[in-house]
Amino acid sequence: MKGESVKNWHRHCLLPDGTELQEHSIKTDRDIVVGEFCQIDYGLRGADVYVGESTKIREYVWANGDARIGNLCEIGSDVVAKQDAYIGEGVKIAGKLVVSGALDIGEKVEIAQGFEATGEIAVRNPMPVIVFILIYLMTMLHIENERELDRILDNLFSEDDAKVEVPLMIPARSRLNMKVFSVPSSMKIGRKCRLHGNIRAGSIEVLEGTVIFGSLRARGTISVSGGVTIHGNVEGSGKVYVKRGAHILGDVIAKEIFLSDDAKIDGIIEAPHGMHIGGE
Secondary structure, rough: OOHHHHHHHHHHHHEEEOOOOOEEEOOOOEEEEEOOEEEEEEEEEEEOEEEEOOEEOOOOOOOOEEEEOOOOOOOOOOOEEOOOOEEEEEEOOOOOOOOOOOEEEOOOOEEEOEEEEOOOEEOOOOOOHHHHHHHHHHOOOOOOOHHHHHHHHHHHHHHOOOOOOOOOOOOOOEEEEEEEOOOOOOOOOOOEEEOOOOEEEOOOEOOOOOOOEEEEOOOHHHHEEOOOOOOOOOOEEEEEEEEOOOOOOOOOEEEHHHOOOOOOEEEEEOOHHHHHHHHH
């Protein structure tokens, strides 16, 4: 695997349709992929859950399928895998490890409250999670060359109707706590999600029917689709699009704002480069 692809796929954050970001957990019915060096103050609950190296999860990890935890990660509560689990070298788990299938575990792993595994147990160093994630994404997207991965993901993030059910993706070096959900680059939020917290990203797209109890702030473009409700401000250093039927309870501040006729904004509007009314 080439280092460039390892670096570039981390740019994206995707919250699939129906994602719930609650007080103590992120929940989805899809797989969850977390990059390296993240700090997440929530629990993770999904199908398969993959956590990159040196990431800290303050709460639990619950996988309805496999759980794969990279080297030197710290998990603040239990790790539960309804199928197999792969625990990297130097991982610290403050709670229990419960595995319904086979367990591959690296050296120098600390599990504060012990573990249960009903299948085979092998003490070895599993494949690094970053490499596994690349193989997983390539398999899911039906591509053979990792150099194509960024282009395919870019296309998925630029289209409202992705043909592939991509996982919940949190890029490397993201921060999620009770006050802010901050990612280094683009974020796409799916339909009918329910999120608590303030979103910070390079650019943000919010699809139909989502409710966000917090604000949006981006260095680039923000797009708020119809039927979205934002219980906070929307602030962009570039363009902001507020589409038909969207409701923003706070202020909208950007260089340039494109506002549909029946979008609703309760707060003030600031757009030094102009505001355009009409369209979708």
